[in-house]
Amino acid sequence: MLQLLTRILAMSACILLLAYNNAKAGADLYVMAEESTPPYAFVEHGIKKGIDHDIIVEAAKRMNIRVEIDMVPWIRMYKSIETGVCDAGSVFFHVKERESFAIFTNPPLHHSTYSVFIRKDSKLEYSSIESLYGKTIGVSRGYRLNNDFKEAVERGFIQIEETNNISMNIRKVMAGRLYCMVANYDVTMLELSRAGLRGQLIALNPPLLERKPLHFVFSKAGRYGNNKEFIAKFESTLDAMKNDGTFKRIYDRYYAKQ
Structure with a gap:
């Protein structure tokens, strides 16, 4: 019985890893976001949405890259950023100890x-x-x-x-x-x-x-951990979106529903 359970758990882990690898391979930027956190990241009627989600999607559109965003429990996102399973994560408080595995971008996506x-x-x-x-x-x-x-x-x-x-x-x-x-x-x-x-x-x-501000982060172990040019372009895109009012329009879209 124990051997069967161990085998099932191992197979489940392999399937999960394969799904992550497929999502990562099919996207220019593979992001994990914390699930069920409206108004920031959530699924409604089968559609992914939220303030952070929409900001990331718009930034990717402006950069002409394909982004895949998976919504998962926060602790799974945290571990995936540590290990490089995903390229980036949304969102993190800027805590000094996390600088060992995460690159914090500015401007922050929101304050909480x-x-x-x-x-x-x-x-x-x-x-x-x-x-x-x-x-x-x-x-x-x-x-x-x-x-x-x-x-x-x-x-x-x-x-x-x-x-x-x-x-x-x-x-x-x-x-x-x-x-x-x-x-x-x-x-x-x-x-x-x-x-x-x-x-x-x-x-x-x-x-x-x-x-307090919450930031989009890149995994140091991920595909863009050493790509300063890509990260700088992502930050400049976020900055332009904040300056042209896109951040505010996205905030207003969700906060108006509260």
Whole structure:
């Protein structure tokens, strides 16, 4: 039985790797983006879309290259950037330790705020990270939040439960299985609206992580890791899109729906 399971897992890994290699081979730029993160990257009625998705597609169009964007769990994207399975990823906070495997581009694709969300009937009195001590908190798997939160988790003051998507954490908080959750403010508000739960889960102030830029990155182990000319052209294309109002038009298209 164990041998059969091992064989099945090995075959699944090979199939997945083959799919990635085929996608990479068929595109000039093979990108991974975090799945199910509206308004940034998501699938609606079978169509990939979102702020980051649309910016990347438009940049590729202007550069006259074919781009393939796969939406996957964030931790898979992270590992794929480390190993060069994909050429690039969307999106990352600029953290010093990630410079060993990622090349951060500018301008950032968007800025995000991360908040603590609780049920509206919660009695939590929140003012700082210390208010969360002794609590079990839902977070997305592999996310790097601020240093205070990271240290509190490492020292055992806060317990975390990791999931692959925000909607699962929303369900856990609403069911009382988690005391609260930490997540991207815009993504969470959209997910709450979709689930008919807006107003049932509320964001606390101050945010855990204030508005901070998120960047498109190239994998140093990928096809363009040493191609400074290509990366510079991609950055100049993004810069031109921001200056001519394309970024704003794309933002407005999605934020108007919130």
